[in-house]
Amino acid sequence: xxxxxxxxxxxxxxxxxxxxxxxxxxxxxxxxxxxxxxxxxxxxxxxxxxxxxxxxxxxxxxxxxxxxxxxxxxxxxxxxxxxxxxxxxxxxxxxxxxxxxxxxxxxxxxxxxxxxxxxxxxxxxxxxxxxxxxxxxxxxxxxxxxxxx
Amino acid sequence: xxxxxxxxxxxxxxxxxxxxxxxxxxxxxxxxxxxxxxxxxxxxxxxxxxxxxxxxxxxxxxxxxxxxxxxxxxxxxxxxxxxxxxxxxxxxxxxxxxxxxxxxxxxxxxxxxxxxxxxxxxxxxxxxxxxxxxxxxxxxxxxxxxxxxxxxxxxxxxxxxxxxxxxxxxxxxxxxxxxxxxxxxxxxxxxxxxxxxxxxxxxxxxxxxxxxxxxxxxxxxxxxxxxxxxxxxxxxxxxxxxxxxxxxxxxxxxxxxxxxxxxxxxxxxxxxxxxxxxxxxxxxxxxxxxxxxxxxxxxxxxxxxxxxxxxxxxxxxxxxxxxxxxxxxxxxxxxxxxxxxxxxxxxxxxxxxxxxxxxxxxxxxxxxxxxxxxxxxxxxxxxxxxxxxxxxxxxxxxxxxxxxxxxxxxxxxxxxxxxxxxxxxxxxxxxxxxxxxxxxxxxxxxxxxxxxxxxxxxxxxxxxxxxxxxxxxxxxxxxxxxxxxxxxxxxxxxxxxxxxxxxxxxxxxxxxxxxxxxxxxxxxxxxxxxxxxxxxxxxxxxxxxxxxxxxxxxxxxxxxxxxxxxxxxxxxxxxxxxxxxxxxxxxxxxxxxxxxxxxxxxxxxxxxxxxxxxxxxxxxxxxxxxxxxxxxxxxxxxxxxxxxxxxxxxx
Ligand code: SF4
Ligand code: SF4
Numbered sequence: 184x185x186x187x188x189x190x191x192x193x194x195x196x197x198x199x200x201x202x203x204x205x206x207x208x209x210x211x212x213x214x215x216x217x218x219x220x221x222x223x224x225x226x227x228x229x230x231x232x233x234x235x236x237x238x239x240x241x242x243x244x245x246x247x248x249x250x251x252x253x254x255x256x257x258x259x260x261x262x263x264x265x266x267x268x269x270x271x272x273x274x275x276x277x278x279x280x281x282x283x284x285x286x287x288x289x290x291x292x293x294x295x296x297x298x299x300x301x302x303x304x305x306x307x308x309x310x311x312x313x314x315x316x317x318x319x320x321x322x323x324x325x326x327x328x329x330x331x332x
Numbered sequence: 333x334x335x336x337x338x339x340x341x342x343x344x345x346x347x348x349x350x351x352x353x354x355x356x357x358x359x360x361x362x363x364x365x366x367x368x369x370x371x372x373x374x375x376x377x378x379x380x381x382x383x384x385x386x387x388x389x390x391x392x393x394x395x396x397x398x399x400x401x402x403x404x405x406x407x408x409x410x411x412x413x414x415x416x417x418x419x420x421x422x423x424x425x426x427x428x429x430x431x432x433x434x435x436x437x438x439x440x441x442x443x444x445x446x447x448x449x450x451x452x453x454x455x456x457x458x459x460x461x462x463x464x465x466x467x468x469x470x471x472x473x474x475x476x477x478x479x480x481x482x483x484x485x486x487x488x489x490x491x492x493x494x495x496x497x498x499x500x501x502x503x504x505x506x507x508x509x510x511x512x513x514x515x516x517x518x519x520x521x522x523x524x525x526x527x528x529x530x531x532x533x534x535x536x537x538x539x540x541x542x543x544x545x546x547x548x549x550x551x552x553x554x555x556x557x558x559x560x561x562x563x564x565x566x567x568x569x570x571x572x573x574x575x576x577x578x579x580x581x582x583x584x585x586x587x588x589x590x591x592x593x594x595x596x597x598x599x600x601x602x603x604x605x606x607x608x609x610x611x612x613x614x615x616x617x618x619x620x621x622x623x624x625x626x627x628x629x630x631x632x633x634x635x636x637x638x639x640x641x642x643x644x645x646x647x648x649x650x651x652x653x654x655x656x657x658x659x660x661x662x663x664x665x666x667x668x669x670x671x672x673x674x675x676x677x678x679x680x681x682x683x684x685x686x687x688x689x690x691x692x693x694x695x696x697x698x699x700x701x702x703x704x705x706x707x708x709x710x711x712x713x714x715x716x717x718x719x720x721x722x723x724x725x726x727x728x729x730x731x732x733x734x735x736x737x738x739x740x741x742x743x744x745x746x747x748x749x750x751x752x753x754x755x756x757x758x759x760x761x762x763x764x765x766x767x768x769x770x771x772x773x774x775x776x777x778x779x780x781x782x783x784x785x786x787x788x789x790x791x792x793x794x795x796x797x798x799x800x801x802x803x804x805x806x807x808x809x810x811x812x813x814x815x816x817x818x819x820x821x822x823x824x825x826x827x828x829x830x831x832x833x834x835x836x837x838x839x840x841x842x843x844x845x846x847x848x849x850x851x852x853x854x855x856x857x858x859x860x861x862x863x864x865x866x867x868x869x870x871x872x873x874x875x876x877x878x879x880x881x882x883x884x885x886x887x888x889x890x891x892x893x894x895x896x897x898x899x900x901x902x903x904x905x906x907x908x909x910x911x912x913x914x915x916x917x918x919x920x921x922x923x924x925x926x927x928x929x930x931x932x933x934x935x936x937x938x939x940x941x942x943x944x945x946x947x948x949x950x951x952x953x954x955x956x957x958x959x960x961x962x963x964x965x966x967x968x969x970x971x972x973x974x975x976x977x978x979x980x981x982x983x
Contacts, residue, residue, distance in 0.1 A: 204538050205459035221460055223540050264557060264656040266405060271433050271653055274538040276489030282662075284648045290658055291648050306540075312403055312553040 184240035185219035186228060191236035198228035198237060201302065203274040225274055225304035253303035254318040258293055262315050265290035269307035269316060277301040334542040336402045336893035337366050341374070342440045342462060344455060346528050347388055347447030351462050356441070362896065363981065365869030366398035366441045368424055369910040371413035374444060375422075376913050376982075381920045385417035386502065386527045388448045394493060394533060395442040396435035397871010400654070401541035403549035404889040405556050406876025408432045408653030411868055412516040414524045418504045418766055419787040421923040422809040422914045423519030424868075428652030428660075429511035431535075432871055434491020438537030445530055454532035456486070467531035471500060474704035475509035482534055490536040496706030499526035501756050504765035505711035505789075509703060513673035514652070517708035518788065519810060520766070544895035552885045552892060556876075559883040560656040564597040571640035574598070574606060575631055578613030582626060582944030589839050592824035592878035599659040599875055602639040604677035609634045615797035615944025617681045620688050620740060621717040622783045622794070622933050625943020629685050636692045637680055645696070646674055652873065659875060665696045675699040675709075678814075681792035682713025683750075687720055688741035698750055705754040711766050714789035716749050718767040719759070721781040727774065734758045786928035788812030796936045796945040799846055803857045803955045807970070809914035811928040815874050817860025819846050826880040827859050830887065830900045834859050849951055854958035862907030869910055909980045912963060916972050916982060925970030929956065 185206075188198070194212040206222040209215030217228070229237040229245025230253060237245045256269070256278070270278045270293055279296040295301060308316040335358075343352045356370070364373045371393045383389035392414040399407035410432035416423025435443060438457045445455075452467040470478050475496035482492050491510070498506035499522030506522030507515045543549055581587070598606035611617040612626055612634050619629045642663075650660030650673065661674035675695055683689060683698050702709045722728040723738035730737070734752075736745045736759070752760025763770045768787045771778040783790065785805045791814035795802025800818035808816055828834040835852040867877055867886065876884050887900045898906075918925065929935075929952050936949035957967045964976030977983075 218460075221539075223538055264560075265649065265651050265658060266654050266656055267430065267651055268403075268654055271401070271430060271437075273489075276487055279488070282648065289646075289649050290651070309546075310403060312405060312550060313557070314550070 185222035186217050187238045188215050188217055189236050189238055191234045193234055197231045201227045201231050227302040252320055254320050255301050256307050257317045257319050259315040260285050260292040262313055263292055264313055268310050269293050272306040272310040275300045275302055334544055336398055336543050337361050338436050338439050338441050340440050342443045344445045345447045346445055346449040349464055367395045367869045367871050368411040369869030370442055371395040371411055372910055372913045375413055376917045379415055385415040390415045390524055391444050391446045392524045393442050393444040396432045399889055400871040401433040401436050402543045402893040405553050405654050405656050406873040407871045409871045409873050412508055412521050414521045416519040417523050418520030421918040421921055423521055424810055425507055425516035425518045425521055427514050427516035429514035430653045431491045431493055431510040433653055434535040436541050437539050438535045439539045449529040452529045452531050456534045458536045470531045475706045476512045476704050479512055486534055486536050490534050492534050494532040495522050495525045496704055498705040498707040498754055502526045505708045506706050507708050509706050513703040522706050543893040545892040548892035552888050556884055557656050559879055562593055566597045567601040571638045575609035575613055578610030582614040585843055587841055587843050589823045589837050592880050596879050600657055602643055603659045603661055603674050605642050606639045607677045608637040608639055608680055612685055616794055617685050617792050618794045619685045621721045625940055627942045633690050636690045637684055669700045672696055672700040678792050679709035682710045686713050686717040687746050689743050689746050691743040694743045694747050710791050711789045712750055715763050715767045716746055718781050719763055722778050727776045727778050732759055783931045783934050785930040786811035795934055795950055796948040799950045802930055802950045802952055806929040806952050807956050807959050809918050816864040817857050821860055822856040824878040830881040831904055849954045854962050857959050858962035861911050862904045865910035866903050866907030912972050912980055913982050919971050
């Protein structure tokens, strides 16, 4: 079920800017609306709305979270099969396959290439057929580099 | 939609610039799946009989698979469909990479193009909006440059399919490229895109692909991974060991039925190139334009294409979307291009053995050159081999070739010739439309040097070694196709373990028995066609399917993704329907199925005097009649009977 916007909306436009599906429209300082056909239920809008004006698919109001605290994918590359499903699932394109093989291996591995772009939607985790992705709240700014693994 | 498909298509009219979104009823997916099946359904109903493949009435479709993006594995293949300008009949080309899910992320199962644009354009789709944009500054650029430029503008996440200069120049052996060197190459559909002045399709959507039972999808995928990870000692063998196995298989009169786990190990370790020398030895690769045998291209010559040498150039494995196997690779190369997709078996043998060219550096170079030009490596190599034979026989002379000495094994001449074909320069202009068209233009008996089925150059699998290849080259609605069936494929698909009523092949048999015409052969060939048509509707990779129908749970994935409760037999009927609508497409467009039989030379007429296939003759005519009968097509003409069309609900 699509996310919706309640009467609490003051038209600040924060949700519109973050939505990767271009599902939100509205004029500045006027009530915004979500196009149910375009919404992919990533939840990004709910995490940025300062008015708690966004309702999730179950009609429950979302609370704003500081962006530095949004969960990010941690990938256990040892059991990853390099299928690339996670990279494709990401609506903002923040994951990429490495250009070099993993340690003692021949396959590439996925890594968080653009941590700033990540919206913490967890689609990569949901779609990974091997269940090797966890969504964790970052402890501190971690280095995001293809050399990590 | 929570049924694995998006339920919509986009129809773009390039003449008027209008775009129409159309809802497709559930019943169409239930009868044809998506992918090739949906494509065949649309084209059958909408391309008028007798339409010019290079005219505005032809429709070109980019179709994603029903299973693509559903959490299944091996399901990232998309199908390009259209009326083929090379054969005049049904055309399709299959490709991996990452483009298949990109179609669905835009909310469509397929995007179709009709009409002809007045100027070069590309389609850009983002979040519910589709626009045609000016492609003046992309026209003339090669496929890799075009893709890089578009991805720089729209981001790496966008799915991009393009034509190179070969498609722009309407070469009848050109294709459509994605992912910097994956190519939907067969049937000459790049020419259709070129003549429509459509340079690229850029799909930049984020729609989710939802399924009925995500947990069951995961459970099935884990089961599949168990088999793709299944350890086989074969991977420790050196490449030359495979070659010696090939020598043995070429010489022995007895054979074992093969298990796809062997082949998956070769693919995982070396890629398709693992077969390079093995195939030449066992009589699987045609050599010297189908006149030669392993005696002409012995191990001492083929050692340059030893798969271990090719593997050394591999930097990292390349997996198509959702593939756990990764038969592809990204390779470092010498010379002008620093990287290339690992050359496939087909490309190496077509540009190598078929032309008697042993130079590996030239094969790496030509692979990248053709991928960038967007030209089919199989047809390009086969047409070069045809030209060489013409030259050696005096049908072509230095005057015709601008001084190129087109002799067997002359690497420099082969490279120069292919460059001319890509640029449509001199003799290259005549050859750029494939060997059948070239032979007609050259005359002087050149036709006798061609090997084709309905105008399509067959792939590098010799039907004299596995007669099943000759059946499928000759009877498929897409003639000359090697990715559907063969004696070997039937063994590996192991369909009899899931589908009732199919013959179980003998484990140990005399090679000669493969050439006997009987009912079991026809049943096996028909089953391969039905299964692959169904697989192409689902977006499955044939290499995954080779692992065996019991191990790779295609039917179960389909049910879990859609919520249907179809039996394997019912899925085979869907395949039968797809196969029959393609055949009837051909009939509608006045193709005589008999005229698509592969050239007599490749049937073993005259038989070879030496090598692994010595004395082998394949009775294509008899085999075809039995095959047609299996489908309820007329035994004599190959045309679907009215009652068959009625039974399958084809109108
Ligand atoms: S949930 Fe995601 S896709 Fe839906 S409106 Fe919010 S930001 Fe856009
Ligand atoms: S989806 Fe999972 S298994 Fe596939 S590449 Fe990503 S992390 Fe690896």
